[in-house]
Amino acid sequence: MVASGVERLFFAxxxxxxxGQAMAxxxxxxxxxxxxxxxxxxxxxxxxxxxxxxxxxxxAIEAMAAALRMPGFVLHFDRVGLWRRGGIVWxxxxxxxxxxxxxxxxxxHGLGTLGLPFERRAFRPHVTLFRRASALERAAxxxxxxxxxxxxxxxxxxxxxxxxxxxLRRFALGSExxxxxxx
Ligand code: ATP
Ligand code: MG
Numbered sequence: 802m803v804a805s806g807v808e809r810l811f812f813a814x815x816x817x818x819x820x821g822q823a824m825a826x827x828x829x830x831x832x833x834x835x836x837x838x839x840x841x842x843x844x845x846x847x848x849x850x851x852x853x854x855x856x857x858x859x860x861a862i863e864a865m866a867a868a869l870r871m872p873g874f875v876l877h878f879d880r881v882g883l884w885r886r887g888g889i890v891w892x893x894x895x896x897x898x899x900x901x902x903x904x905x906x907x908x909x910h911g912l913g914t915l916g917l918p919f920e921r922r923a924f925r926p927h928v929t930l931f932r933r934a935s936a937l938e939r940a941a942x943x944x945x946x947x948x949x950x951x952x953x954x955x956x957x958x959x960x961x962x963x964x965x966x967x968x969l970r971r972f973a974l975g976s977e978x979x980x981x982x983x984x
Contacts (some may be wrong), residue, residue: 838936873975874898890931
């Protein structure tokens with residue numbers, strides 16, 4: 802549990818229902834030993850993890866994101882793998898669009914200017930499909946695309962059965978940018 806004055810936040814790409822279902826359908830056919838599958842409505846791609854911050858910081862975080870004018874992009878998921886640490890089975894992209902890299906770099910920079918800690922490791926875009934898997938049988942890679950026309954700020958509440966996510970606000974990319982609105 803986090804203290805009540807604090808919330809756990811991250812920026813992410815959230816798929817449309819159709820795109821989420823396509824990824825979930827791919828995951829449903831993977832054979833993972835002991836893995837816990839992430840359900841379709843929770844699938845996402847983390848752009849920048851913020852972590853626990855005082856609730857009072859949220860307006861500044863949202864303002865930073867709302868001021869961005871960045872292009873949209875398409876992610877082509879064509880890789881699958883297992884990170885032994887955490888038993889993470891992930892779907893990834895062999896080619897990451899420059900616009901996606903730029904969005905992450907800009908968000909990290911923005912968080913830095915707000916005095917918030919941010920990830921310094923290279924961005925490794927991935928969608929977590931399973932956790933705590935001990936093995937992944939040889940599998941055909943995904944052939945799933947996400948058209949990314951927005952990114953979101955998500956609140957995460959940790960509970961024993963896994964994190965509960967709440968999309969707090971959506972920020973448009975591309976021609977829609979500038980018309981960010983709350984969900
Ligand atoms: P749980 O912690 O219950 O297993 P979770 O990891 O999905 O669930 P969070 O820990 O709130 O929930 O993380 C939210 C998102 O941010 C997830 O996509 C997670 O992989 C990612 N994330 C968590 N911690 C970090 C971190 N230190 N650096 C980068 N990304 C992180
Ligand atoms: Mg976690």
